[in-house]
Amino acid sequence: MTMQxxxxxxxxxxxxxxxxxxxxxxxxxxxxxDLADEYPHEIVEQMKQLGLFGATIGExxxxxxxxxxxxxxxxxxxASVWMAPSGIFNSHLIMxxxxxxxxxxxxxxxxxxxxxxxxxxxSIGLTEPNAGSDLQAIRTVAKKQGDEYVINxxxxxxxxxxxxHGTLLLVxxxxxxxxxxxxxxxxxxEKTEGFIVGNKLKKLGYRxxxxxxxxxxxxxxPVANLVGGQEGQGFxxxxxxxxxxxxxxxxxxxxxxEGALKMALRYAQERSTFGKPLWNHQxxxxxxxxxxxxxxxxxxxxxxxxxxxxxxxxxDLEAAMAKLAGSEAGAFCAQEAMRIFGGFSYSxxxxxxxxxxxxxxxxxxxxxxxxxxxxxxxQLIERHKI
Numbered sequence: 001m002t003m004q005x006x007x008x009x010x011x012x013x014x015x016x017x018x019x020x021x022x023x024x025x026x027x028x029x030x031x032x033x034d035l036a037d038e039y040p041h042e043i044v045e046q047m048k049q050l051g052l053f054g055a056t057i058g059e060x061x062x063x064x065x066x067x068x069x070x071x072x073x074x075x076x077x078x079a080s081v082w083m084a085p086s087g088i089f090n091s092h093l094i095m096x097x098x099x100x101x102x103x104x105x106x107x108x109x110x111x112x113x114x115x116x117x118x119x120x121x122x123s124i125g126l127t128e129p130n131a132g133s134d135l136q137a138i139r140t141v142a143k144k145q146g147d148e149y150v151i152n153x154x155x156x157x158x159x160x161x162x163x164x165h166g167t168l169l170l171v172x173x174x175x176x177x178x179x180x181x182x183x184x185x186x187x188x189x190e191k192t193e194g195f196i197v198g199n200k201l202k203k204l205g206y207r208x209x210x211x212x213x214x215x216x217x218x219x220x221x222p223v224a225n226l227v228g229g230q231e232g233q234g235f236x237x238x239x240x241x242x243x244x245x246x247x248x249x250x251x252x253x254x255x256x257x258e259g260a261l262k263m264a265l266r267y268a269q270e271r272s273t274f275g276k277p278l279w280n281h282q283x284x285x286x287x288x289x290x291x292x293x294x295x296x297x298x299x300x301x302x303x304x305x306x307x308x309x310x311x312x313x314x315x316d317l318e319a320a321m322a323k324l325a326g327s328e329a330g331a332f333c334a335q336e337a338m339r340i341f342g343g344f345s346y347s348x349x350x351x352x353x354x355x356x357x358x359x360x361x362x363x364x365x366x367x368x369x370x371x372x373x374x375x376x377x378x379q380l381i382e383r384h385k386i
Contacts, residue, residue, distance in 0.1 A: 011070040018074045021050065022081040030082035034354050037207040039163055043085055047118065052089045054116030056244070057096050061112035068244060069306035072251040076299075079255025080262070083358045084209045086255075088121075090248045091159045095122035095168040098186065098241045102228045111188060123160035124245075125167035125189065125214060126238065128153070133371045135170065135235065136180040140216065142171040142187065148220045149173075149187065151194075155214040161197055162210035166190040169216075170238055173231045181235035186227040194219030205357030239316075243309060245366045246319040250302045250326030253362040257295040257326075257333035260355045264288060264337040284340055291333045298322070298329040317379035320372045327362035327369060334359040 025046060033040050047053060055071050057063025066074075071093075078086045096115045099107055114120035131137040140153025151171055158167060169189040177183025189195060198213035227237055265288065268279035278284050305318035334355040338345040345352050363369050 011066065014064075014066075015070065015073050015077060018050065018052075019077040021046070022078050026078070026082045026085065030084075031348070031351055031354065033208040034082070034084070035207075035348060037202070039210055040085065040208055041163075044088060044118070044121075044163075047085065047089060051116075053092055053118035053121065054096075055089065056093050057112055057116045058100060061100070061108060062116035063096075063112070067306070068247055068309040069303060072247055072302050072306045075248055075251035076255040076258065076302075079252040080259035081255075083252055083256055083355075083362075084206055086248070086252055087159050087206065087209050090245065090252075091124050092122045092164070093248075094124050094241045094245045097244055098168055098227060098237050099188065101240060102186075102233070102237045103188075104224075104229050106224065107188060107227065120166065121160055121164040123158050123164050123167040124238075124241075125155045125158055125161075125169040127155060127157045129156050133367050135238070136184070138170060138172060138184070140169070140171045141175055142173050142185065142221075144173070144223070147223050149223065149226070151187070151189075151216045151219045151221060153216050155216075157201065157211050158214055159209055159211050161212040161214055162200055164210075167214070168227070168238070169221075170234050173234075177232070182232050184234040185231045186234040186237050187221050188225040188227060189216075189219070189221055190225075192219070204360075205354070206361050242366060243305075243315055243319045246323040246372075247302060247305050247309060249362050249366045250298065250305070250319070250322035250324075253323070253326030253328070253330035253359070254295060254298050254302055256330035256355050256359050256362065257291065257298065260330070260333040260337040260352060261288070261291045261295055263352050263355075264291065264333075264340045267341055278340070287336045287340060291336050294325075294329040294332055298325040301325045317376060317383070320367070320375045320379070323366060324369050324372050324376065327359075330355075330362050331359040 051064050054063030055066050059065040075086050096112060099111055111120060115122060126135060128138050140151065142149040142151045167189050169187045171185055171187060172183050173185040174183030194217050196215045196217060198215060201211045203211060268284055269277055271278040301322040305315050305322040308315035308318050337352050338356050341350060341352050344350050
């Protein structure tokens with residue numbers, strides 16, 4: 001057997017530490033924060049200490065420099081206990097990834113060290129009331145005036161927008177560009193005058209986490225904050241970051257599925273019906289088998305996409321498949337666990353109902369699964385042309 005390198009041992013130790021932290025710190029308070037829809041400030045402080053806000057940021061900028069695969073495993077561990085906190089550092093790290101991959105050296109030096117510590121926590125300002133998966137339909141516009149851009153428009157469903165410090169803002173710098181993506185640019189937008197955070201949106205699940213509407217009214221941002229220093233690159237810059245985002249959502253889905261399966265396995269052994277343990281009924285056995293199979297299959301797709309990402313290879317197809325499989329596995333397992341729990345699943349005294357409420361977001365966020373199926377099909381044709 002080959003010896004593991006020091007870095008692999010460190011990564012495994014970190015994954016184990018995060019798992020232990022999630023069980024000790026997240027599980028006892030998850031239901032309380034979720035039902036109250038209260039932001040977990042103390043948990044955020046703990047995540048800072050654990051280095052989660054710098055998980056994938058390069059070590060030269062103060063981050064942990066974790067691989068996508070190690071990061072995905074950490075996300076799975078967190079989401080298996082409580083999915084919502086993983087969203088706090090996911091949106092933040094997509095912003096950091098875009099800056100690290102495409103930003104100027106000045107932008108990297110200014111923002112990444114503060115992002116790595118969690119001093120500056122970011123978000124992704126993409127979605128608008130009339131533009132979700134179709135990002136090219138955004139209407140937020142930036143007009144250059146001297147050494148500044150003046151931005152007007154609105155965004156919605158922006159995680160980290162209330163308690164965060166800024167957003168990676170996708171805008172149109174050339175609304176008349178054809179094709180549309182050539183007129184899109186990214187800005188590092190800090191909270192200053194004209195950056196208006198609206199009310200926190202009430203949600204079915206994914207509670208406790210601040211998802212708000214943003215509006216920009218003659219909001220001024222320095223030219224120096226144009227990511228990469230060149231207009232018209234925003235669509236490609238954010239698309240690269242979405243690969244990591246989809247791997248994250250896939251890992252969250254696997255975590256939800258894993259957590260629901262563990263609860264169902266325990267309940268099926270504790271509960272008896274018709275004179276025998278619940279798990280002894282064939283109908284329950286079939287559910288448990290299907291749940292475990294879907295979780296493990298999705299986990300392998302997450303690993304495949306992550307390893308391709310780590311190797312610097314194109315992974316849009318693999319990330320899309322992982323996100324599709326992971327989110328559907330989470331939704332399937334949460335629903336099947338609800339059926340196994342029966343009537344008790346509808347009580348908030350049992351945590352399985354939170355997994356059921358949280359799981360559907362994974363099927364919608366970072367590109368709906370319907371959109372992803374079309375992406376997968378197009379990529380398959382492109383790679384297998386006759």
